[in-house]
Amino acid sequence: MCPAADGGEPVRRERPADDHTAFAALLEDSAEDLYEHAPCGYLSTLLDGTIAKVNTTLLDWLGYERGDLVGERSFSDLLTVGGRLYHETHYAPLLRMQGEISGIALELRAADGSRLPVLVTSTVKTGGNGQPLLIRTTVFDARDRRKYEEELLRARREAEREREELKRLNTTLQQTLLPSALARVPGLEVAAHYHIASADRVGGDFYDLFPLSAGTWGLFLGDVCGKGAGAAAVTSLVRYTLRAAAVYDPDPAAVLTNLNTVLNHEYHGADPRFCTVVFGLLTFSGGAGEGFRITLAGGGHPPALLMSADGGAEYAHMPGGQLIGVLPHPHIATRTLRLAPGDTLLLHTDGLTEARTAPAAEGERRRDRYGDDALLAFAGALGPTTAPGAVAAVRDLLTTLGPGVDDDTAVLAISVPRPEAARSGL
Known part of the structure; x- marks a missing residue:
């Protein structure tokens, strides 16, 4: 209807009769069409399986004439060799048992030998008495879907390739942050291990043992906050700063003070960086068989474990040590120990004690952690031991905890051999 030009009653426009006829023809496609x-x-x-009826759409897709298929071939004849085997062993038996099967991916062979990926759904038509009469099958062209799936597969393979390359790069970077070899100290056994929790990201744990002067060595072990390239950069800075500071002034507290100054200078404001660290100054305590003297300075790091020659174990606590890099003038705690023959000192990062030992119960966020008490009991059961023995035991423990170890873990152990072990070469 249209409004009248003079504002009166609207004028009704009639659709021409031939338009009605054409419109109706469009809506009245025959069922056969x-x-x-x-x-x-x-x-x-x-x-x-003999084909009794097939529509033009499928004939056009496959390039067959109707007479080529109807009454001449079975449905399985249109399948590839693999598809035919699947049809006989799975598709057809399931269809007989269930009366319907849907969404099965197959490939049909076209007249020119090419393959057409399809999704197939079949139902069994039954008579009034429930007896099966024939099988009706619907075939959907899956070429676009196949292309999409192939593109997804290609993208997944490319992502996996890039992930493997990233792992290799991370492994290489991680190796550059660790010493290629620890210094050999006469009269001392040394062992270390680095456990990588995830190959996808570089961790911030570090350790080293290096000579300073005749009869004096420096050692350290620590953990930089965070992971990834940023943490790796800080780790590199921390390692070289500790070595340089120890040459300038080997006093352990002075070494950590210098490191704190560097971190405060380089990282401040919106992107502060800090670490926990233990630095030790190792010297001979006397003549042959007298052992070593070690002075430790701690900056917010878990205490070292001392496993004595008599089989006991205790933490070498340094109360009050604060994180390095947070405050301008942190308190740095120190402690001096004597390592006698048969004693072992084990330093570790918190990835070990923070490891999960059991999953959280349903609805709970907390998970049990391995903890300091468990580690102390573990060390007590080892003693007396050696540096290689202690590190090997920790490696086995980390393996036992498996995916519960969700943070990198570094361990460094030093031990003074017993005189009889030293003489026998053990």
Whole structure:
């Protein structure tokens, strides 16, 4: 209807009769035409698989004439060798048992030998007495889907390749942050291990043992906050700063004070960086068989474990040591120990004691942690031991905890051999 030009009653516009006829013709496709030119393929087969009816859509897809298929071939004849095997061993038996099977990915062989990826759904038509009469099958062209799946697979393979490359780069970077070899100290056994929790990101744990002067060595072990390239840069700075500071002034507290100054200078404001660290100054305590003297300075780091020659174990606590890099003038705690023959000192990062030992109960966020008490009991059961023995035991423990170790863990152990072990070469 349209409004009248003079503002009076609207004028009704009649659709011409020929327009009505054409519009009705568009809406009244015959059922046969809908079947023949549907956007999917249809075929009906007898119970033995012989094709009884097929629509034009499927014939066009495959390039066959109707007479080539109807009464001449079975549905399985259109399948590839692998598809035919699947049809006989899985598809057909399931269809007989269930009466319907849907969304099965297969490939049909076209007349020119090419392959058409399809999704197939079949149902069994039954008579009034429930007896099966024929099988109706709907076929959907899956070429676009196959291309999409292949693109996804290609992207996944590329992502996996890039991830493996990233792992290799991370491993290489991680190796540059650790000493290629620890210094050999006459009269001392040394062992270390680095446990990588995830190959996808570089951790911030570090350790080293190096000579300073005749009869004096420096050692350290620590953990930089965070992971990834940023943490790796800080770790590198921390390692070289500790070595340089120890040459300038080997006093352990002075070494950590210098490191704190560097971190405060380099990282401040919106991107502060800090670490926990233990630095030790190791010297001979006397003549042969007298052992070593070690002075430790701690900056917020877990205490070292001292496993004595008599089989006991205790923490070498340094109360009050504060994180390095947070405050301008942190308190740095120190302690001096004597390592006698048969004694072992083990330093570790908190990835060990913070490891999960059991999953949280349903609805709980907390998870049990391995903890300091468990580590102390573990060390007590080891004693007396050696540096290689202690590190090997910790490696086995980390393996036992498995995925519960979700943070990198570094361990460094030193021990003074017993005189009889030294003489026998053990």
